[in-house]
Amino acid sequence: GENVEQHPSTLSVQEGDSAVIKCTYSDSASNYFPWYKQELGKGPQLIIDIRSNVGEKKDQRIAVTLNKTAKHFSLHITETQPEDSAVYFCAASISAGNMLTFGGGTRLMVKP
Amino acid sequence: DTEVTQTPKHLVMGMTNKKSLKCEQHMGHRAMYWYKQKAKKPPELMFVYSYEKLSINESVPSRFSPECPNSSLLNLHLHALQPEDSALYLCASSQEGGGFTGELFFGEGSRLTVL
Numbered sequence: 116g117e118n119v120e121q122h123p124s125t126l127s128v129q130e131g132d133s134a135v136i137k138c139t140y141s142d143s144a145s146n147y148f149p150w151y152k153q154e155l156g157k158g159p160q161l162i163i164d165i166r167s168n169v170g171e172k173k174d175q176r177i178a179v180t181l182n183k184t185a186k187h188f189s190l191h192i193t194e195t196q197p198e199d200s201a202v203y204f205c206a207a208s209i210s211a212g213n214m215l216t217f218g219g220g221t222r223l224m225v226k227p
Numbered sequence: 228d229t230e231v232t233q234t235p236k237h238l239v240m241g242m243t244n245k246k247s248l249k250c251e252q253h254m255g256h257r258a259m260y261w262y263k264q265k266a267k268k269p270p271e272l273m274f275v276y277s278y279e280k281l282s283i284n285e286s287v288p289s290r291f292s293p294e295c296p297n298s299s300l301l302n303l304h305l306h307a308l309q310p311e312d313s314a315l316y317l318c319a320s321s322q323e324g325g326g327f328t329g330e331l332f333f334g335e336g337s338r339l340t341v342l
Binding site: 149151156157158159160161164204214215217218219220222 | 231267268269270272275283317319330331332333334335336
C-alpha cells in the first residue's frame with residue numbers, strides 16, 4: 116500500500132518568515148495530494164490540494180509543488196502569521212479508491 | 228451548509244458500557260468515514276460508507292460497530308472497549324461515493340476516554 120513520509124515533525128519560524136514542509140510517497144499510481152491543517156481541538160481542514168497533471172498550485176500565501184518523478188511534494192507558506200500555527204498533514208490517494216494515506220504531521224509554530 | 232456535526236464532543240465510558248457516537252452532514256455527500264486519531268498522530272481510517280453501504284473496514288475490532296441509517300447520518304456503536312481505544316474519533320464526508328477524488332470534510336471529533 117501507499118506510504119507517505121513527512122518532514123520535519125516540528126517547525127518553528129518567526130512571524131513573517133516562510134515555512135516549507137516536505138512529503139514523499141511510495142506509490143507511483145497516487146494522483147491526488149491534499150494538505151490539511153488541524154488546529155487545536157478541531158478536525159483537519161483542507162487548505163490546498165494538487166493533482167498529478169499539475170506541477171504547482173498557489174492560493175494567496177500558500178503554494179504546493181509536486182515532483183512526480185521524485186515522488187515528492189511540498190507545502191510552502193509565505194509571510195507566516197501566528198494564526199498559521201497548527202499541525203499540517205500531507206496526504207496521497209489514488210482516484211477510484213476511497214482512501215487517503217496521511218503523512219505523520221508537522222507541528223508549525225509561528226512566533227510573533 | 229458545509230458542516231459535519233459530531234455528537235457528543237466528549238465521552239467517558241467504562242469498559243462494560245455501550246455507547247454511540249453520531250455524525251450528521253447535510254451537504255448531499257455520498258461517502259462518509261470514521262477515523263481514529265491518537266495524540267500527535269495522523270488520522271487512521273476505520274470505516275468507509277459509500278452510498279450507505281460499508282465499502283471499507285480497515286480490520287477494525289468488532290467492539291466498534293458502524294451504522295449508516297441514511298445518506299446524512301453515520302453512527303459508531305461502542306461496546307466493551309479497552310483503555311487503549313481512548314482517542315479522538317473523527318467523522319468525515321466526501322462528495323463522491325464511487326471513488327475518492329476530492330475534499331474530505333471533517334467534523335470536530337468526539338473525544339473518547341475509556342476507563
